Every structure is written in C-alpha cells, then in structure tokens.
C-alpha cells in the first residue's frame with residue numbers, strides 16, 4: 001500500500017528514521033518537530049515540513065506521534081492552538097508510538113470522543129530497529145482501526161500485533177520493558193565478570209551468543225559495553241520514565257516487581273552522575289562502580 005496521506009509528529013531518535021521509511025514507501029508525509037533542526041532532510045525526500053502539529057495533521061488519514069510521556073502526547077494532540085486535532089479531518093486515525101502508561105492511553109482513547117479514532121502502538125527494537133525498519137509494534141484499539149494502520153506501519157514494523165482493546169498495546173510494552181532492563185542488567189554483570197576473570201569480554205560474548213544466553217541486549221548492546229561506548233540508542237531518562245510507568249501500574253494492582261524495582265534504583269545512581277542522556281546499556285557502568293571503579297557522564 002502506498003500513497004496514503006499521513007502526518008508524523010516527533011522526529012527524535014526513533015521518529016526520524018520511521019518518518020523517512022514512510023516516505024521511502026511512497027506515502028505523502030507531513031512532518032513536525034518542536035526543534036526544527038530535526039526536520040532536516042525531509043523536504044529533499046518529498047516530505048512537507050510543518051510549523052505545528054495542527055498543520056501537519058491537515059488532510060492526513062493517519063496521524064502518527066512518537067514523542068515522550070503521556071502529557072507530551074496530550075499536548076501534541078489536544079493543545080488548544082497547535083494540537084493535531086485542531087485541523088484533523090473528522091474520523092482521522094491517530095496512532096501513538098510513544099511509550100506512555102496504559103491508563104494514559106485509555107484516557108486519550110476516551111478523549112477522541114467518537115470524533116476521531118486512536119490506536120496505542122508502542123514500539124520495541126531500539127534505534128537500530130527504527131533505522132532497519134524492523135520494529136515490533138504492539139497495539140491496542142479497535143480491530144478495524146488496527147487493520148487500517150497496519151499496512152502503513154509495515155513501512156517500519158516487522159512484527160505488528162493487535163494485543164487487545166484500548167491501552168493493551170501499552171500493557172504489552174510495560175511487560176516488554178521488564179524483560180529489556182533485566183536482560184541488560186544480566187549482560188552488564190556477565191561482561192564485567194568476564195573482564196574481572198581476565199577473559200576477553202568480546203570472546204566471551206562470541207562464545208555464548210548462540211547458546212541459551214542469546215538475547216537482543218547481548219547482541220546489540222554487548223558490543224557498546226565492551227567498547228566503553230556510552231552513547232544512547234535509548235536515553236536513560238526515557239528508560240526511567242518507562243520503569244516508573246511499569247512500577248506504578250504494578251503497584252496499582254498490588255503486584256511486586258522486585259528485580260525491576262532494584263534496576264530502577266540503580267539507574268537513579270547513573271542519573272545522579274549525569275547519565276540522563278547516556279544509553280540505557282550504561283547499567284554496565286553501575287556494575288563497574290560497584291566493583292570499585294569510578295564513572296561520571298561527561
């Protein structure tokens with residue numbers, strides 16, 4: 001499917017490559033980013049760069065968002081002057097790829113009030129998945145709305161699943177984030193122990209990568225830990241936002257998540273050392289600090 005008029009709002013680490021994929025797949029894309037510098041390159045590829053979310057939504061059948069937390073999504077959709085719903089056609093479909101609380105997504109579904117439609121569609125696969133166009137997308141909403149958005153999301157998504165009704169995409173994403181951070185923590189501990197034992201961490205990674213310890217974290221983030229590369233594919237500040245969502249959702253249901261709660265605390269130490277804009281794999285720096293070495297983000 002090509003030629004669908006769409007808008008894409010939020011051209012950060014994830015949104016920027018996703019919007020380029022939409023253009024490459026022949027869709028008519030109008031983009032907006034708060035910091036205009038991040039819109040560089042879209043006009044040259046046939047995109048239309050807009051000054052507000054409202055302007056981007058003009059004429060779009062589907063309006064995609066990929067911003068920060070719940071209040072950011074509310075702002076780009078519903079701001080009284082510049083929000084996308086100001087200029088969206090009646091019945092337009094909104095698809096949000098940000099990670100927000102399931103309850104926040106349900107509030108947005110309700111706020112559409114029958115005038116527009118909404119699918120919560122958080123993503124997984126990291127910046128690499130966005131660049132390669134291989135994201136996993138977990139969706140919550142009405143089946144007919146999912147069916148309309150799914151062929152367009154194929155531009156950058158590989159595994160696209162309707163999990164259930166409103167908010168259930170975000171519920172799946174919360175579960176995903178538990179597994180992501182626990183997996184990163186395991187890789188960080190394993191590679192640090194390899195170093196302490198005098199083994200070459202790169203060789204250890206190579207030796208175990210295709211065994212039972214195989215994981216996305218070991219494959220994609222392991223090399224960054226080994227190289228001492230702290231740059232972000234996913235900022236610690238966003239990872240902490242996600243863990244806050246996970247822990248608040250769990251607390252509301254009286255479900256303890258002890259391992260995830262501990263990792264949330266460990267990330268706080270990295271934040272106190274200036275790590276907000278470092279990558280979420282910097283859990284290996286926390287392990288290093290616990291072993292007696294020092295680290296601060298520069």
Ligand code: NAP
Nearest residue numbers: 010011012013014034035067068072098099126127233234
């Ligand atoms: P990012 O690089 O920080 O980008 C966030 C984007 O949202 C920026 O373009 C920012 O605009 C825009 N934005 C934030 N708040 C806004 C507001 N109130 N009004 C207008 N624009 C606003 O983050 P990212 O890594 O792309 O992540 C985006 C979302 O995807 C987050 O919810 C994150 O949790 C989720 N996610 C990220 C990853 C990953 O690996 N990076 C993976 C899965 C899901 P400015 O440029 O003007 O600041």
